[in-house]
């Protein structure tokens with residue numbers, strides 16, 4: 059057993075972590091003076107780069123102006139202005155924003171809000187949620203119940219509330235063994251079937267990541283998937299919650315990933331880079347008509363939290379939105395994202411252990427297999443992705459990794475750089491993957 063010094067209960071227990079002493083722009087420097095290119099913005103979070111002065115000033119000014127007031131007692135200009143700024147970019151009709159601190163918290167808020175919207179509309183029998191296998195929505199018990207990543211669920215399965223999962227649109231490993239488009243979107247039709255099986259009057263909402271992120275590594279749905287999903291939801295008065303905690307807020311080269319599919323959700327969650335990495339900030343955006351239903355209902359939204367609607371976090375969020383607008387970062391992601399995809403394909407496509415390269419904007423996944431012909435994954439016991447990740451880390455590039463793409467097995471890297479990278483940094487990332495692979499599999 060490795061002895062971990064200090065009093066922190068750390069995230070990694072197998073070895074002491076390097077100490078980060080500075081993060082600036084695209085680079086993290088550790089206490090030994092090693093420099094790392096942050097090619098995944100931590101867990102696909104840093105979007106405007108580390109250490110932005112404008113965010114620091116916004117936070118500083120807000121602390122001096124009005125650091126904390128309780129969300130049931132006051133509102134603040136910071137919170138009001140951020141909501142207004144988000145409404146200008148959100149999917150059509152989404153014009154109310156409930157602010158929280160973490161992505162999982164936003165997901166749980168949306169799940170509760172869906173129930174409450176049905177209650178206010180006289181449908182008290184609606185309690186059930188449908189989500190997807192191989193999804194990621196967070197690790198707190200409510201969000202974990204919705205999450206479809208087997209390894210995260212198993213230890214806590216007996217404690218999880220009931221959420222019904224359907225297969226994701228993951229064409230490489232289609233749960234039905236079908237091929238798009240001949241499949242006629244069997245995985246979307248599974249929603250219809252499941253709603254019918256459960257009883258249409260019992261279902262509150264369908265929850266899905268618009269682009270699958272942390273579990274199966276940057277898999278965009280087929281182009282017509284969400285059109286069919288929206289139709290099915292409408293047919294049964296089931297609300298559509300799109301989880302854009304990871305794929306929203308510019309990450310895919312659009313303000314919201316739903317724009318790629320021309321789909322309008324009832325609710326959208328966001329988090330991660332919303333506070334630029336400097337503040338813990340997440341939000342649920344909801345259609346104005348649902349907000350009106352809650353206002354006209356009996357008791358308001360029975361929800362909250364000490365740190366909800368936090369003025370300092372909101373000030374950071376507003377500074378991030380203004381940086382996006384001024385530096386046209388979303389457009390930049392769309393442009394450079396295509397180049398990143400081309401570079402990944404050019405250098406990795408023919409590698410015998412690379413099964414697939416997919417993505418949108420600055421959210422790309424590279425999936426690795428033991429056998430390219432059969433797509434047989436490396437057994438989990440080989441810890442392929444951990445070894446590859448470590449080799450790339452030693453080369454001074456930080457990426458994000460995913461496992462569980464094929465049951466418990468399956469390995470992928472997620473590449474999600476800050477939006478302010480230059481083309482030369484994209485080359486550095488891709489070459490580090492190539493070199494890291496050489497060191498891992500020869």
Ligand SMILES: Cc1ncc(COP(=O)(O)O)c(C=O)c1O
Nearest residue numbers: 160161162194195196272303304
């Ligand atoms: C789609 C999605 N939803 C929710 C979450 C949970 O966010 P947090 O870790 O901030 O609770 C994540 C985190 O990766 C995510 O990718």
